Amino acid sequence: MHKDIQIKRYLPEEHAEPFWQTFHVPYDDTTSILDALNYIKEELDPTVSFRWSCRMAICGSCGYMVNGIPKLGCKDFVRNYPSALHIEPLAHFTVERDLMVAMDEFLQHLEAVKPYLIAEQPEPTEPHKPHRQTPAQLAKYKQFANCINCGLCYAACPQFGLNPEFVGPGAIALAHRYNLDSRDHGKVERMPVLNTHNGVWSCTFVGFCSDVCPKGVDPAAAVNQGKVESAKSMLIQMFRGGA
Amino acid sequence: MKRWRGLHLEPVWWGLFSAGGVCFAVFIPAVALVFTVLAPLGVVELNDQQLQAWYGSWWGLMFTGAVICLPAFHAAHRIRHGLHDLKVGGGFWSVLICYGLAAIVSVFALWIWFNA
Ligand code: SF4
Ligand code: FES
Numbered sequence A: 001m002h003k004d005i006q007i008k009r010y011l012p013e014e015h016a017e018p019f020w021q022t023f024h025v026p027y028d029d030t031t032s033i034l035d036a037l038n039y040i041k042e043e044l045d046p047t048v049s050f051r052w053s054c055r056m057a058i059c060g061s062c063g064y065m066v067n068g069i070p071k072l073g074c075k076d077f078v079r080n081y082p083s084a085l086h087i088e089p090l091a092h093f094t095v096e097r098d099l100m101v102a103m104d105e106f107l108q109h110l111e112a113v114k115p116y117l118i119a120e121q122p123e124p125t126e127p128h129k130p131h132r133q134t135p136a137q138l139a140k141y142k143q144f145a146n147c148i149n150c151g152l153c154y155a156a157c158p159q160f161g162l163n164p165e166f167v168g169p170g171a172i173a174l175a176h177r178y179n180l181d182s183r184d185h186g187k188v189e190r191m192p193v194l195n196t197h198n199g200v201w202s203c204t205f206v207g208f209c210s211d212v213c214p215k216g217v218d219p220a221a222a223v224n225q226g227k228v229e230s231a232k233s234m235l236i237q238m239f240r241g242g243a
Numbered sequence B: 001m002k003r004w005r006g007l008h009l010e011p012v013w014w015g016l017f018s019a020g021g022v023c024f025a026v027f028i029p030a031v032a033l034v035f036t037v038l039a040p041l042g043v044v045e046l047n048d049q050q051l052q053a054w055y056g057s058w059w060g061l062m063f064t065g066a067v068i069c070l071p072a073f074h075a076a077h078r079i080r081h082g083l084h085d086l087k088v089g090g091g092f093w094s095v096l097i098c099y100g101l102a103a104i105v106s107v108f109a110l111w112i113w114f115n116a
Helices: A033-044 A104-112 A135-146 A152-156 A158-162 A169-179 A187-195 A208-212 A219-240 B010-038 B048-056 B058-085 B091-114
Strands: A002-009 A019-026 A063-066 A069-072 A085-088 A095-097
Touching: A002 A033, A019 A033, A063 A152, A069 A152, A069 A208, A104 A169, A135 A169, A152 A169, A152 A208, A158 B058, A169 A187, A169 A208, A169 A219, A187 A219, A208 A219, A219 B010, B010 B058, B048 B058, B058 B091
Parallel strands: A002 A085
Antiparallel strands: A002 A019, A063 A069, A063 A085
């Protein structure tokens, strides 16, 4: 079986504008979108650029728009597209070349919410003990810990498209993941970022982020639970004076 | 002042929006069912005097809040964000017009109840 696959090319040194190019690609039931792209690069045109690494929905680097929907190339199959198939770079990000986008726009937001365990301050003086956690405590955040930073949710979010300052679904899901972790003491540091207009409050509950997430993280749930947390945090700040 | 730094009214609008959403989902269909289907079909008997007495009591105030005021703020919030999505208006004027209208509707409804 063969399929015509259209790819949106962008080669800033040669063409000022992006353009579509069609490739005739053999496929069977096991051919993923990423396999098709690799065939194109190896057999038809070595100048086509795209990112990938793991081929198993773990590294999060193969996000593209497939027929207008954000998808992981390695988790989506050519057989799912019986008619036209066109592949573009992830929406809402700056395109660097062909299917490669500047992920910094997402990573900056991710960094801002400190997505790592933060120790109690000042650090306890007694010798370090293991941090025990019960299965119930783990269950609280486990779903949000599955994020692979692929950025599909940002390509799906119309609010991020309108306002790139919006911290966005993926970063908020990870902030929420650490806030819910019984070993963490960093919530006071994360809340001021989430409390702003560009934090959880930019979300208008479109919910498409959760539809496209390849790992079932449900970032929309994290953002909207984050609104409850943010409202509480602002109330506390108002009554206590200071966060 | 540290106490107020970074605070804004969004949680208030969102709180009213959420409460109004519950009312929209729970009370408005019930009210519509009773007044537009069950009563005209004669399944429930409504008599004017009883209704008036009921409306004049605290039940009437709760009815006003749950069926008019909170849904009005819910709608205002939706419209404001819908305008933002369409890149129309935005900022202070959207806030003033949307929630202002909801506030006027609410005050008017409460005033009618108060005078009933
Ligand atoms: S929340 Fe899901 S869609 Fe968003 S970056 Fe994480 S894994 Fe990707
Ligand atoms: S190649 Fe790693 S997620 Fe697709």
